[in-house]
Amino acid sequence: MISIFAKPAFEAKGHLMRVSSIIRGEQLAAYMPNARLNPPSGYENDICIYVKPMIRRGQDYKFEKHSYIDIHDGFELRHTLRKYPEVGCISISDHSTEVLVQYIKNKIVTIPHHHLNFERAKRADVRNVVTRVGVTGSPAAFQFIPEVIRKGLAERGMQLLEWSHFYPRTSVAKFHQNIDIHLEWRPWKKQLSSPLKITNAASFGVPTIALMFDEPSFKEVEGCYIGVNTPEECLAKIDELRSNPTLYNDIAKVCLKKAEKYHIDNISKLYLELT
Incomplete structure (x- = not known):
């Protein structure tokens, strides 16, 4: 049996916090028949997974004998792992x-994020005309999308659709089903990162245009995105995808093929290998 411990997600200033608890806690525990979420007792002999626990540096913590910290992007948790070398990561x-x-x-143990397309649903409207660019994230992050891109898309008669609601999962899936290009625009690097947003889009056959294409974690899904360094280059690549259906469809096929690795069916099997 696997016991997953995750603090509940909550909203702060309009932004959903602890999305990791939803993805790596609620969704996995509901999907795997041998897993449970936040059991009150009887987990002493289980594989215990603590999803990005809120442990301060130097703070004592009681871990069970078969424990893992799912560190997610919580780089500060390296200090807790150093303190408890018997705990897996x-x-x-x-x-x-x-x-x-x-x-x-x-x-x-490396266990990637699963993407959100549990149903392996197809695009709602696969068209020859590419007009909708989608971006997901917190409202505060959208301010980093350059005005050059916003203006350039408007001049091309294209929509820039922003989505910041990550619950329920099906609403996020519906958003991805209705975009033609996914934009990953994060002008900063994280110590610990994953290509989750790219795999979410890829699971619907939606190509990504990504800033900072040398982001190391993106290499796992090479072929699913086009890397750019400037807003002008971003618009040029969007023009290429719009004017070249063969290029668009080729990337879409790679997306669907590579996204299968990140389906929850396959990711959940990796948890069964934990000891």
Whole structure:
């Protein structure tokens, strides 16, 4: 049996916090028949997974004998892992694992995020005309999308659709079903990162245009995105996808093929290998 411990998600200033608890806690516990979420007792002999626990540096914590910290993007948790070398670490990407081995000696198991398309649903409207660009994230993050891009899309008669509601899962899935291009625009790097947003879009056959294409974690899904360095280059690549249906369809096929690795069916099997 696997017991997953995750603090509930909550909203703060209009932004949903602890999305990791929904993805790695609620969704997995509901999907796997041998898993349960936040059991009050009887978990002493279980594989216990603590999803990005709120543990301050130096704070004592009682872990069970078969425990893992699902570190997600919580780089500060490396201090807790150093303090408890017997506790395993679950990493969200190959890149994150490469970073973590430089800081901790704990056992590290790489389990990527599953994407949101549990149903393997198809695009709602696969068209020859590409007009809708979608971006997901917190409202505060949307301010980093350059005005050059917003203006350029408007001049092309295209929509820029923003989505910041990550619950329920089906509403996020519906958003991805109705966009033609996914935009990943994060002008900063994280110590621990994953290509989750790209795989979410890829699961519907939606290509991504991504800033900072040298982001190491993106390499896991190479072929599903086009990397750019400037707003002008972003618009040029959008023009290419619009004017070249063969290019668009080729990327879409790669997206669907690579996204299968990240389906919850396949990701959940990795948890069965934990000891």
